[in-house]
Amino acid sequence: MAATPNPAMGNANMDGGAPPTPPLPGTDMTGICFRDQLWLNTYPLDRNLVFDYFALSPFYEWTCNNEQLRLRSIHPLDMSNLSKMTGTEYVLSEAMEPHLFVIRKQKRDGPEKVTPMLTYYILDGSIYQAPQLCNVFASRLGRALHYISKAFNTTASKLEKIGYVDAENEAAASESKANKETIDFKEIKRVDHILTSLRRKLPPAPPAPDFAVGYAPPSTAEGEKGSENQQADPQPATVDPIIDQGPSKRMKL
Known part of the structure; x- marks a missing residue:
């Protein structure tokens, strides 16, 4: 494993100044971001060195099992050794070199029994805690x-x-x-x-005219009866005696 800067020397931020006192690991640190541009300019960011870069951030817990492997000169992400231990550990769950790395913090109670705790991701060299x-x-x-x-x-x-x-x-x-x-x-x-x-200015209306003397309107019953008789017994048409007298006769001398 390539040599990396000593974490005990302190973590440098983007501006190169002394970083503030980091909060305790495991607390909500979604509002902060870590980036060490000097380290990124010196070493490549790949699967082998990404954990050494993550160890410089305030998200790293120094009492984890990975730190014990580092003290024994074993790669901190060696699963063959981590699976035999119990306690808090970090594993690399996903990697898209060199832009994206996802690191999961979990508690191991046995070789096959782990409990996820938190997730961190490194995006183009900047480390964030996932909410x-x-x-x-x-x-x-x-x-x-x-x-x-x-x-x-x-x-x-x-x-x-x-x-x-x-x-x-x-x-x-x-x-x-x-x-x-x-x-x-x-x-x-x-x-x-x-x-x-x-109405006051206009003359009074004239009286209604009287009917002629001797006029009597036909009754309705008689009118209807007369019409029925005419329809039942039609009369022959009258002949004009002057016109229809047959052929003319000459006088004999």
Whole structure:
């Protein structure tokens, strides 16, 4: 294994200044990022050296089983030795050299019994702690509730404005209706007055004409009976005695 800088010398950050006191391993450190540009410029970032680079970060726990293998000059990711030990350990779960490496922290209780604890990933030389699934759900739900509450507030404000406008329209409509009814009453009185004055000026209507003397309208029953007799007994057509007299006769001399 290639020699790497001594971790006891301290961790250098991006700006080259002294890093602040790191928090205890295992706590929530999703808000921080570690990057050692001097180390990245000196050594390649691959499967063999990625754990040495991870050991420089504040995410590394010095009491893990990997550190014991390093003290015995054994590669810290050797699974044949890690599976025989118990306690906290780090394993390389995924690697896409040289851009992405995923390191999982877990507790080993036996050769086949492990309990995952935390996950870290190295993206283009920067080390991050991956958030837990419960925190991701809580963050997404909080964001969704925030936008839902904002939408309800916006809708409520718009409905209040609509109700205010409707109230104003109803008040204006009631006022116009009252004014219209008042005007209609005045117009009705005016029209009645005009009609009364015209009726006084016009002469009286003439009386209805009487029927002629001796006129008697036929009764309905007799009219119907006469029509039935005409239909039952049709009379022959009358012949004109002047026209239809046969051939003309000459006088004999």
